[in-house]
């Protein structure tokens with residue numbers, strides 16, 4: 001392959017500047033600057049400098065850790081269980097084994113992790129979180145990048161991989177800020193360009209009908225248009241992960257904040273625009289339930305629902321951590337007035353609440369919002385509610401609109417444990433790596449609080465492996 005005259009060349013080119021890409025670029029650069037080497041790294045970011053950092057920037061970035069650098073016990077078993085056995089055990093085991101080193105590195109870079117309150121008032125495992133969420137990871141790692149000679153190209157999108165006759169990747173074609181194409185030669189290309197949640201055409205192709213009603217949860221996702229996946233597929237990559245699914249969260253569509261969730265829904269009821277309940281809001285701890293609730297909303301008329309509460313919910317310990325929308329709820333003194341405010345058929349919500357209230361247990365003392373309390377109700381003609389079934393009876397009553405938002409897509413590129421991209425037959429595509437959201441892992445249900453963990457861990461693995469493949473003689477003058 002001849003590189004065109006309007007080209008530059010680097011030892012390693014990283015596509016995408018979220019958790020995976022930043023970890024990859026810094027790790028590659030560090031290893032290319034050991035033993036007297038002075039290799040070159042470029043980092044491509046579609047977004048502006050102000051919006052840099054992809055989905056990671058907008059993420060709460062909860063981490064399934066038991067301390068700053070140790071994954072929770074049984075991580076692989078959990079990942080396998082929620083995927084109904086389809087996820088790669090080898091991948092989860094490698095993740096478990098490598099998190100201590102990768103997160104030790106991250107903490108040494110200045111990222112502060114804390115065991116603080118989460119949006120989940122009941123949860124299946126402990127979580128750590130960067131102080132200030134994913135933005136803290138992005139800005140701390142960019143600070144480190146800016147202390148190096150890593151060439152950061154903002155508003156620059158990779159469009160195609162350049163391959164040699166034998167299929168090796170030797171460069172990438174990029175669209176520069178002036179709208180022109182340029183070729184960057186590369187000793188290795190690391191794709192870390194996120195999922196395809198920001199690409200309506202791919203969402204419809206893979207996720208099917210009504211996909212247009214499932215927007216990315218935040219602005220970061222709009223930059224993730226499946227380019228990494230498409231480029232890798234063009235180069236012969238295989239796939240993993242469930243292509244028709246995505247990580248779903250119920251969100252308040254009126255709010256522009258990064259994660260406008262109302263994770264108190266287990267303590268109320270969730271109804272559709274016809275005033276009908278359609279799901280068990282208290283089936284399990286909220287971190288195990290919210291994705292099912294969000295997916296259930298897609299199937300309702302207009303793919304819209306309402307989380308309905310009475311005043312009792314306000315005394316839930318930690319309430320303020322679980323309600324992140326910044327728009328006030330719709331409120332009314334009676335359920336009938338709330339129903340009218342929400343434009344529901346007359347009598348519909350009233351009938352639902354009356355039947356639900358009548359089915360709730362009398363034993364109010366057993367109510368415990370911070371544990372699975374077993375207070376169950378089975379209202380006739382409605383789904384059961386397995387926990388926290390307490391009547392909705394103390395006005396004013398209020399409701400938050402809820403849609404299903406797309407946090408990231410599940411279908412992605414197949415990689416090995418060194419983050420090398422593999423063909424469907426398992427051959428390594430030489431000099432091509434993939435990390436983060438754009439690599440396939442998840443099936444059926446997201447293994448909560450593992451996406452940032454794996455993005456950092458396998459981004460770092462990709463950077464280190466790519467750097468190790470660059471000949472020692474290379475001095476940045478490719």
Ligand SMILES: Cc1cc2nc3c(=O)[nH]c(=O)nc-3n(C[C@H](O)[C@H](O)[C@H](O)COP(=O)(O)OP(=O)(O)OC[C@H]3O[C@@H](n4cnc5c(N)ncnc54)[C@H](O)[C@@H]3O)c2cc1C
Pocket residue numbers: 015016017018019020021044045046047052053054055056057058059060061062063134156157158159192193194195217218220221223224225227228258259407408435436437438448449450451452453455
């Ligand atoms: C609101 C919200 C809450 C979340 N909460 C959690 C949580 O608590 N825990 C958790 O683990 N995960 C969470 N996630 C998911 C998690 O943050 C992401 O999946 C993860 O950070 C993805 O990292 P990444 O580096 O793979 O992708 P991203 O951070 O999305 O980075 C992708 C990068 O690629 C760039 N890009 C895309 N295409 C191109 C191209 N063609 N050329 C150049 N650049 C390109 C983008 O601009 C971006 O910089 C959340 C996400 C959101 C949005």
